[in-house]
Amino acid sequence: xxxxxxxxxxxxxxxxxxxxxxxxxxxxxxxxxxxxxxxxxxxxxxxxxxxxxxxxxxxxxxxxxxxx
Amino acid sequence: xxxxxxxxxxxxxxxxxxxxxxxxxxxxxxxxxxxxxxxxxxxxxxxxxxxxxxxxxxxxxxxxxxxxxxxxxxxxxxxxxxxxxxxxxxxxxxxxxxxxxxxxxxxxxxxxxxxxxxxxxxxxxxxxxxxxxxxxxxxxxxxxxxxxxxxxxxxxxxxxxxxxxxxxxxxxxxxxxxxxxxxxxxxxxxxxxxxxxxxxxxxxxxxxxxxxxxxxxxxxxxxxxxxxxxxxxxxxxxxxxxxxxxxxxxxxxxxxxxxxxxxxxxxxxxxxxxxxxxxxxxxxxxxxxxxxxxxxxxxxxxxxxxxxxxxxxxxxxxxxxxxxxxxxxxxxxxxxxxxxxxxxxxxxxxxxxxxxxxxxxxxxxxxxxxxxxxxxxxxxxxxxxxxxxxxxxxxxxxxxxxxxxxxxxxxxxxxxxxxxxxxxxxxxxxxxxxxxxxxxxxxxxxxxxxxxxxxxxxxxxxxxxxxxxxxxxxxxxxxxxxxxxxxxxxxxxxxxxxxxxxxxxxxxxxxxxxxxxxxxxxxxxxxxxxxxxxxxxxxxxxxxxxxxxxxxxxxxxxxxxxxxxxxxxxxxxxxxxxxxxxxxxxxxxxxxxxxxxxxxxxxxxxxxxxxxxxxxxxxxxxxxxxxxxxxxxxxxxxxxxxxxxxxxxxxxxxxxxxxxxxxxxxxxxxxxxxxxxxxxxxxxxxxxxxxxxxxxxxxxxxxxxxxxxxxxxxxxxxxxxxxxxxxxxxxxxxxxxxxxxxxxxxxxxxxxxxxxxxxxxxxxxxxxxxxxxxxxxxxxxxxxxxxxxxxxxxxxxxxxxxxxxxxxxxxxxxxxxxxxxxxxxxxxxxxxxxxxxxxxxxxxxxxxxxxxxxxxxxxxxxxxxxxxxxxxxxxxxxxxxxxxxxxxxxxxxxx
Numbered sequence: 001x002x003x004x005x006x007x008x009x010x011x012x013x014x015x016x017x018x019x020x021x022x023x024x025x026x027x028x029x030x031x032x033x034x035x036x037x038x039x040x041x042x043x044x045x046x047x048x049x050x051x052x053x054x055x056x057x058x059x060x061x062x063x064x065x066x067x068x
Numbered sequence: 069x070x071x072x073x074x075x076x077x078x079x080x081x082x083x084x085x086x087x088x089x090x091x092x093x094x095x096x097x098x099x100x101x102x103x104x105x106x107x108x109x110x111x112x113x114x115x116x117x118x119x120x121x122x123x124x125x126x127x128x129x130x131x132x133x134x135x136x137x138x139x140x141x142x143x144x145x146x147x148x149x150x151x152x153x154x155x156x157x158x159x160x161x162x163x164x165x166x167x168x169x170x171x172x173x174x175x176x177x178x179x180x181x182x183x184x185x186x187x188x189x190x191x192x193x194x195x196x197x198x199x200x201x202x203x204x205x206x207x208x209x210x211x212x213x214x215x216x217x218x219x220x221x222x223x224x225x226x227x228x229x230x231x232x233x234x235x236x237x238x239x240x241x242x243x244x245x246x247x248x249x250x251x252x253x254x255x256x257x258x259x260x261x262x263x264x265x266x267x268x269x270x271x272x273x274x275x276x277x278x279x280x281x282x283x284x285x286x287x288x289x290x291x292x293x294x295x296x297x298x299x300x301x302x303x304x305x306x307x308x309x310x311x312x313x314x315x316x317x318x319x320x321x322x323x324x325x326x327x328x329x330x331x332x333x334x335x336x337x338x339x340x341x342x343x344x345x346x347x348x349x350x351x352x353x354x355x356x357x358x359x360x361x362x363x364x365x366x367x368x369x370x371x372x373x374x375x376x377x378x379x380x381x382x383x384x385x386x387x388x389x390x391x392x393x394x395x396x397x398x399x400x401x402x403x404x405x406x407x408x409x410x411x412x413x414x415x416x417x418x419x420x421x422x423x424x425x426x427x428x429x430x431x432x433x434x435x436x437x438x439x440x441x442x443x444x445x446x447x448x449x450x451x452x453x454x455x456x457x458x459x460x461x462x463x464x465x466x467x468x469x470x471x472x473x474x475x476x477x478x479x480x481x482x483x484x485x486x487x488x489x490x491x492x493x494x495x496x497x498x499x500x501x502x503x504x505x506x507x508x509x510x511x512x513x514x515x516x517x518x519x520x521x522x523x524x525x526x527x528x529x530x531x532x533x534x535x536x537x538x539x540x541x542x543x544x545x546x547x548x549x550x551x552x553x554x555x556x557x558x559x560x561x562x563x564x565x566x567x568x569x570x571x572x573x574x575x576x577x578x579x580x581x582x583x584x585x586x587x588x589x590x591x592x593x594x595x596x597x598x599x600x601x602x603x604x605x606x607x608x609x610x611x612x613x614x615x616x617x618x619x620x621x622x623x624x625x626x627x628x629x630x631x632x633x634x635x636x637x638x639x640x641x642x643x644x645x646x647x648x649x650x651x652x653x654x655x656x657x658x659x660x661x662x663x664x665x666x667x668x669x670x671x672x673x674x675x676x677x678x679x680x681x682x683x684x685x686x687x688x689x690x691x692x693x694x695x696x697x698x699x700x701x702x703x704x705x706x707x708x709x710x711x712x713x714x715x716x717x718x719x720x721x722x723x724x725x726x727x728x729x730x731x732x733x734x735x736x737x738x739x740x741x742x743x744x745x746x747x748x749x750x751x752x753x754x755x756x757x758x759x760x761x762x763x764x765x766x767x768x769x770x771x772x773x774x775x776x777x778x779x780x781x782x783x784x785x786x787x788x789x790x791x792x793x794x795x796x797x798x799x800x801x802x803x804x805x806x807x808x809x810x811x812x813x814x815x816x817x818x819x820x821x822x823x824x825x826x827x828x829x830x831x832x833x834x835x836x837x838x839x840x841x842x843x844x845x846x847x848x849x850x851x852x853x854x855x856x857x858x859x860x861x862x863x864x865x866x867x868x869x870x871x872x873x874x875x876x877x878x879x880x881x882x883x884x885x886x887x888x889x890x891x892x893x894x895x896x897x898x899x900x901x902x903x904x905x906x907x908x909x910x911x912x913x914x915x916x917x918x919x920x921x922x923x924x925x926x927x928x929x930x931x932x933x934x935x936x937x938x939x940x941x942x943x944x945x946x947x948x949x950x951x952x953x954x955x956x957x958x959x960x961x962x963x
Contacts, residue, residue, distance in 0.1 A: 008148070019311060030296070034358060041150075043150075044346045
């Protein structure tokens, strides 16, 4: 959960990084931005799986409880 | 070249297809098959209404003008979604527990259903959205222009007729789409489904164009990068202030835009969909923007100088005679624009109808003579009118801004305006101390500065502000120049406006909150928002602005009971001519229901409950006080009832005892009558027979005559004694006795009584033991009457004590307030079952013949002791018959 809270901060830092660059081309900069973007999406994907896994387990247990 | 008519036909059939999709989705939803419609995929795709005509057409134009800066618009939302756990999850949870219908509803709910705040937020949203709708009109109009005959020759001014048609068409389309039915939760399955389809279309179209550009024109990835390096935007010229501000603006707008809020919160059916959207929507944004730069650079390279980069996605395929691709691309842009207009209009019209029209209408309705009408019709009509008005406003902005501005620039004006809601929104979610005053102050300041420094200047010089205002400030006040407030010059206009508006907005919000004092209800509401996870397990609150008959029924059932509530609703439905069990929620019905509920829970409570459900009224502290008062009254009343019922039970018990006593007395009276006639009859019989013998004369000895005469005499005496006793008793019972109270020594009275009993000449084997030391007590009483009681008790002992050597012990004790005199013999005593009867008239413990008394003695004793202020009682457990006489000793003290 703490990771989920930190992820947007990490994203903001990643996207702020190009600000301090000098003498870079749009192509390289673009590749960096989209690369960072992709990494962020991947991290969010992994995290979201982990975050909802406990909730889903609870739900399943609830359903089983009702069946019983 | 594609003909304009063909294009129109394609558009219309596409719209018809969307209608079919929406219709099918609603059919499925009506049948309860919402599983697929409510999947995280559809939710994520629906979120893509963030990508409008601005994204589809404008992003390429933006990239062609300012390079990579365009991505900020997508990086902001990416950060928000990646951080869903912190803000979005809370927002969605609150939206569900409070039944929020729009962002205006959320803010006005957080700050205690403040109607003014709701109206203000609505107004702000409407004004802020104008450039945005204008943007869509412009993008679609530009698209049509590309395909219209003689495109290049047409000057921009002639676009306006097309724009009018586009606006009218979009209005009609939205009205048919979004206001066909009135769903209380403001959820629209059909619309969401259609938007999801449009999301797919626009993504496919843009990706198709992108692939064509990269692989078809540029010739692969590597050469694309070369083209970029060689292009006009190859230079890395990031303006760091704009980069940061725009990222922030996009993130803020993503949360605050009414249409985004609608899809994110109102249409959300499951919090877990957020988890999917947290990576899937950034991925969508990634895909949609990844080809933007290639398209822009290729467009810049191959299109003639001065052509509009906003329509490169159309003109580049057309330049290569790819008409099919251009058509798909046009449909993508059309999808992007229409879906934005539809959802934005639905969200805004909901806000307008719930926060502006309904309150006014409800107020007017209260006026006497006003037609009650139907809430639904008013709501639907107001929403339709709002949609038309919104598109008209959008067109007006388009008209006044000249239709020549870059698409992205128009969108950013909107973003900056709607972002003014952010401090009140986020503050309301995370800060309990945020108050209505603070929110209103911040919003007002932010809105005014945005209007002054960004919105009005965006209309261009000459319309509201003249050139001189820009250059020298209004009335020559340099400090108030719209794009250089407070003398700070040289900032980018956007950065300048966002900086000042957000700074003053936040400052006003914080200071206003700190300096004002929240009302109790506001504190409660603040807590329920900030701590939503703690409270959300409880029953959902009623925040819907239109009460659903079902909600009302659920509430009424809790109060009135199931059968009665259902009957009430059914009858109301019949009265309205409906066949179902649920009536329409008309004011008349609400009034009726409120009256009915008031009968059960009190007026204030009923009013507050209905008010909560209908959203027409605010639960004020006054309402809560009334509720508390009513509750207190009810509690007092019930405690009174309880006391009364205890009293009643007590009285009933007394009555029952009295009744038992009366029955007993009646039996006693009968027994008394038969007893007395028997007692009188026996001596009379013997007197009569012996006197008859004497009258007959005949031969009899003087001894015999003497004996007979004595019998007659004895019997007469017995009769006299009996009658004396009866008289005595009757006098005593009627209270006509006069007591002769004198200071008396118990010892003297006992002496007299014992002397008298000795003289009676009955069997005096009885030996009396006394405690003379204790008997020397003086008290004020009637000595003759007391002696009578003593004689009676002693005589009883003489008569009934069945011991071999009968003994009587007389014991006198002095207590604090009473003197007790106990008479205890050593006989067998009175059997337990008779102990309660011996003081009754004619009651005799043993068979009547033996004692020869009439059984009135102890009854007389009891009456006398009563009169003397004392009592006589049988004292069980003393090893024989025992009586206790209690006399008050206070009289002696008083004497």
